[in-house]
Amino acid sequence: MTTVTPDSLSSTRPEVVGLSPWAWAKKNLFSDWFNSLLTVVLVTILGWLIFRLANWALTTAQWQVIPNNVGLFMTGTYPSSLYARVWALLAMICLLAGLSWGVLSRNLSTLFSRNVLIGIGAICAFIVLFPPTRPSSLKLLPMVAMVAGMAAIGRQAGRQRPGIGKWVSLLWFLSYFVALWLIGGGLGLTPVSTNDWGGLMLTLLAAVSGIALCFPLGLMLALGRRSALPVVRWLSTAYIEVVRGVPLVAFLFMGQVLIPLFLPAGTRPDRILRAIIALALFSAAYLAENVRAGLQAVPRGQREAAMSLGLNTPTTLGLIILPQALKIAIPAIVGQFISLFQDTTLLAIVGLAELLGIGRSILANPSYLGRYAEVYLFLGVIYWFFCYAMSLASRKIEDKLNTDER
Amino acid sequence: MAQDSGNRSFDLKAMLRDERFWKIAFQVITLAVVVALASFFIGNLTRNMAQQGRVFGFSFLLNQAGFSIGESLIQYRPNDPYWKALTVGLSNTISLVAAGIVLTTLLGVAAGVTSFSKNWLLFKLSRSYVGLVRNIPLLLQLFFWYFAIYGMLPNPANQLELLGIAFLNNRGVYIPWASSAGLALLGIAATVLAAIAAIYLWQWRIKVRVETGTGGQQQLVALGLLGVMLIGLLTLGIDWTIPTGIDGGGVSGGLRLSREYVAALSALVFYTAAFVAEIVRAGIQSVSKGQWEAAHALGLKASAVMQLVVFPQALRVIIPPMNSEYMNLTKNTSLAFAIAFPEMYSVATTTYNQTGRPVEVFLVLIATYLLICLLITLVMNQLNRAVQFKER
Numbered sequence A: 001m002t003t004v005t006p007d008s009l010s011s012t013r014p015e016v017v018g019l020s021p022w023a024w025a026k027k028n029l030f031s032d033w034f035n036s037l038l039t040v041v042l043v044t045i046l047g048w049l050i051f052r053l054a055n056w057a058l059t060t061a062q063w064q065v066i067p068n069n070v071g072l073f074m075t076g077t078y079p080s081s082l083y084a085r086v087w088a089l090l091a092m093i094c095l096l097a098g099l100s101w102g103v104l105s106r107n108l109s110t111l112f113s114r115n116v117l118i119g120i121g122a123i124c125a126f127i128v129l130f131p132p133t134r135p136s137s138l139k140l141l142p143m144v145a146m147v148a149g150m151a152a153i154g155r156q157a158g159r160q161r162p163g164i165g166k167w168v169s170l171l172w173f174l175s176y177f178v179a180l181w182l183i184g185g186g187l188g189l190t191p192v193s194t195n196d197w198g199g200l201m202l203t204l205l206a207a208v209s210g211i212a213l214c215f216p217l218g219l220m221l222a223l224g225r226r227s228a229l230p231v232v233r234w235l236s237t238a239y240i241e242v243v244r245g246v247p248l249v250a251f252l253f254m255g256q257v258l259i260p261l262f263l264p265a266g267t268r269p270d271r272i273l274r275a276i277i278a279l280a281l282f283s284a285a286y287l288a289e290n291v292r293a294g295l296q297a298v299p300r301g302q303r304e305a306a307m308s309l310g311l312n313t314p315t316t317l318g319l320i321i322l323p324q325a326l327k328i329a330i331p332a333i334v335g336q337f338i339s340l341f342q343d344t345t346l347l348a349i350v351g352l353a354e355l356l357g358i359g360r361s362i363l364a365n366p367s368y369l370g371r372y373a374e375v376y377l378f379l380g381v382i383y384w385f386f387c388y389a390m391s392l393a394s395r396k397i398e399d400k401l402n403t404d405e406r
Numbered sequence B: 001m002a003q004d005s006g007n008r009s010f011d012l013k014a015m016l017r018d019e020r021f022w023k024i025a026f027q028v029i030t031l032a033v034v035v036a037l038a039s040f041f042i043g044n045l046t047r048n049m050a051q052q053g054r055v056f057g058f059s060f061l062l063n064q065a066g067f068s069i070g071e072s073l074i075q076y077r078p079n080d081p082y083w084k085a086l087t088v089g090l091s092n093t094i095s096l097v098a099a100g101i102v103l104t105t106l107l108g109v110a111a112g113v114t115s116f117s118k119n120w121l122l123f124k125l126s127r128s129y130v131g132l133v134r135n136i137p138l139l140l141q142l143f144f145w146y147f148a149i150y151g152m153l154p155n156p157a158n159q160l161e162l163l164g165i166a167f168l169n170n171r172g173v174y175i176p177w178a179s180s181a182g183l184a185l186l187g188i189a190a191t192v193l194a195a196i197a198a199i200y201l202w203q204w205r206i207k208v209r210v211e212t213g214t215g216g217q218q219q220l221v222a223l224g225l226l227g228v229m230l231i232g233l234l235t236l237g238i239d240w241t242i243p244t245g246i247d248g249g250g251v252s253g254g255l256r257l258s259r260e261y262v263a264a265l266s267a268l269v270f271y272t273a274a275f276v277a278e279i280v281r282a283g284i285q286s287v288s289k290g291q292w293e294a295a296h297a298l299g300l301k302a303s304a305v306m307q308l309v310v311f312p313q314a315l316r317v318i319i320p321p322m323n324s325e326y327m328n329l330t331k332n333t334s335l336a337f338a339i340a341f342p343e344m345y346s347v348a349t350t351t352y353n354q355t356g357r358p359v360e361v362f363l364v365l366i367a368t369y370l371l372i373c374l375l376i377t378l379v380m381n382q383l384n385r386a387v388q389f390k391e392r
Helices: A021-028 A033-060 A070-075 A080-104 A114-129 A131-160 A164-184 A199-225 A230-244 A248-262 A271-297 A300-308 A313-348 A355-363 A372-401 B012-017 B019-051 B082-114 B120-133 B138-152 B181-212 B217-237 B259-286 B289-297 B302-339 B344-355 B358-387
Strands: B160-162 B166-169 B172-175 B255-258
Touching: A033 B120, A070 A080, A070 A131, A070 A199, A070 A355, A080 A131, A080 A164, A114 A131, A131 A164, A164 A199, A199 A230, A199 A271, A199 A313, A199 A355, A230 A271, A230 B019, A248 A271, A248 A313, A248 B019, A248 B302, A248 B344, A248 B358, A271 A313, A300 A313, A313 A355, A313 A372, A313 B138, A355 A372, A355 B138, A372 B138, B082 B120, B082 B259, B082 B302, B082 B344, B082 B358, B120 B259, B138 B259, B138 B302, B172 B259, B181 B217, B255 B259, B259 B302, B289 B302, B302 B344, B302 B358, B344 B358
Parallel strands: none
Antiparallel strands: B160 B166, B166 B172, B172 B255
16 A cells, blocks of 8 residues: 655645844844843853854864874774775765665655755765865765765665665664674784774764664563563562662773673673673663653553453564554653763773773873863764764654654 | 373473463573573682682771872871771762752753743753753763863963952862851751741741731741841851962962862763753643643733743652752762762772772672662652642
């Protein structure tokens, strides 16, 4: 069955009546004496702050620390002779991202609408003009072209084969292992010790691995806590409550120390692996609470209806309860993923050179002494970009899955 | 199982289809796996510890610590035992948590309420603050405050003076304070008690006015007296020392808040308040539109609508999630260790490094944070009970 989305519906929205700038200002800024006073005070303070900031950014700040260390920020101390592998990794991600974009938007009439074209143009302009990307802009521009090209292909493929979404998911899953192979080497590539993994690459790798590990674990804990079986319920509740009472730093740092102690003498998992495990074990407890909230929001009648249809517990959960619960819990789950992404900064404290850690070691270099504001602002922009993109994506998914007539 | 004890019609297939069997079997298997894992881990632990020649126990807490701590609210010397050092860390954590909770609440509620402001600039400011701060990791913000803001303040020779009573330099912030810790504690206790008494007086006054239709004068007078007494106590009873700049740099008198403390407090407050602002916003949005309209129709001013009608109703949605924000704040104080503020976690790490007892130190650490979080939960539950709807 094909669903027809009436295009006319979206275009019948009432037109917004534009106010003249003067009327707008009077309504929103100077509606009464208190508002006017507030506006004047705020404009003064903000103006002064912005002036000081712009003054600092344009005269005092020494931004060379960013372009001089782009390689470090992106990949840490990864050997520069092997950068081709990182580029290959980026190309793979771009191809897949383009493909998914095309497949997801296969129902749109025009893929490259005006806004998308403007966006692509802005990205290209940014790549050419922004100093840190300039040395490699020749490689970055084809990446953008690849995303756009794959999007067009993906849209065609998606139209011809409606079931292609599953294959794209499988490709993403496989790409994780290809990525590990490209970064770490082995199987014909020069091995790179995990000590040399770093920068944004390590941040993203840790975040993705952490998310992939903590999601199933959190799901199991949430189901366990809601289970009718007392042993399972008590164990899950105890785990969740204890982990939620401990600060993550303590968990990570002691994880570095305690995990080797808990394993047979001589086995010592890799530092990065230990950190990712600690991160996932920690986030799973919080995720479990988010999923539990979703489970509680599913009406009791759903379970009873499923039971009376003769479904057993696993099928009731898998086919009836979880799909509804997860849909409700999506905003909270993505929120938890965002905080997991932010929590990867704590790996810097246990001595890993992820984005913040590499920033600190660059600041320890005598030639960049005191460039704190520049480096931390740059890192802040990167983190903000990724977190904001995730919350934007969550809102899109939420809209798409929102089948209620609310 | 009931089937295998003498029942002739034992049927394996029927048992495997019976959900009751699986329920018990699943629990037994789970328990077996957990017990097996636990004994594997604990066995390894005892073996590893025996190899290093150590026995599990907490007696090391009585040994001499031997390290000094930069700042402390209680008397501490390096030859004090470990438990004393950990207490110092705990007191520093608590001072961060207490100040953090008060300031976070103030800033968070302000940011949440202003997101409903009719003033476009204020509304935008509040929204962009929340959107910016929530999407940047706390640790990065902490470093930014410590190195890029407080670290870039002028040195003591060129320190900044605020209104003649406070000083800022790259060693810390100097504010007026009571001359002794006992007096300061007295002042804080008096303020808290007066605030509690004022709340009860106000509720009493409302009750009297609702029941009798008039009056409330006596309670108002009592409130005024309470205020005068508190102000009198705070201005005269506490021997204030006001920091004064010394020629050539430095400050004497007043209370020095170290740069580490101020940076940690700023980062924690600004970060957590953004989350509190979202909670407050969601709470206010949960009050139905009819309540706003009805209040406006009764002729209440915009500020009175918020104060008397909307906010009290929003509180019952706001309080429960605030508990977890306060707990997050408490746990996040451990990040202050990254800028060398000697709080609980930092002292615990030093203790572990010196004694080589990760398991015991970790247990002490877990117990401490759990205890603080439990205390916060207890208080918040009381508060929650007070603001919930009293339904018939």
